[in-house]
Amino acid sequence: MADRPGEGGGTDEAGAPPPPRPLDAIDQDILRMLQADGRASIRSVAERVHVSRANAYARINRLVEDGVIRGFGARVDHERAGHGTSAYITLKIVQNSWRTVRAQLRQLPGASHIALVGGDFDVLLLVHTPDNRALRELVLSRLQAIPEVLSTRTLLVFETEDLEPQS
DSSP states (O other): OOOOTTOTTOOOTTSOOOOOOOOOHHHHHHHHHHHHOTTOOHHHHHHHHTSOHHHHHHHHHHHHHTTSSOOOOOOOOTTTTTOOEEEEEEEEEOTTOHHHHHHHHHTSTTEEEEEEOOSSOSEEEEEEESSHHHHHHIIIIIITTSTTEEEEEEEEEOOOOOOSOOO
């Protein structure tokens, strides 16, 4: 199916993605369902939002093509998966080095979330490691070895709660 101007998937002549299409109540319901259960069948989605299977399929495809749905995955219990230590690490970095630093942070074992932020620090990094020794190694040997990282602060996570809809 070819893209029409301003619709899904493509880019304009300047290389920018088209503006997102507005989401209606049915789209919002589909998003909530798939956040709670990414394995929900098209049939169950269609039944719960009261549309045909073809309509549900088309809507989900459009949400994927428009980049609203970035993918489907599993919510992992990191402790049960052998990564019982979690920490948020704040980083101050050299001005204008975000892209370089981000590329290096993506390569870190256990890195699960990276955000460029405003405030007292520049980057917020969430990591999951097997234990405190592995966390120490990650911070002292890997993070602080990145030339653009000026300083770090490690915040150990004691407990978390996932606020996304649950199945």
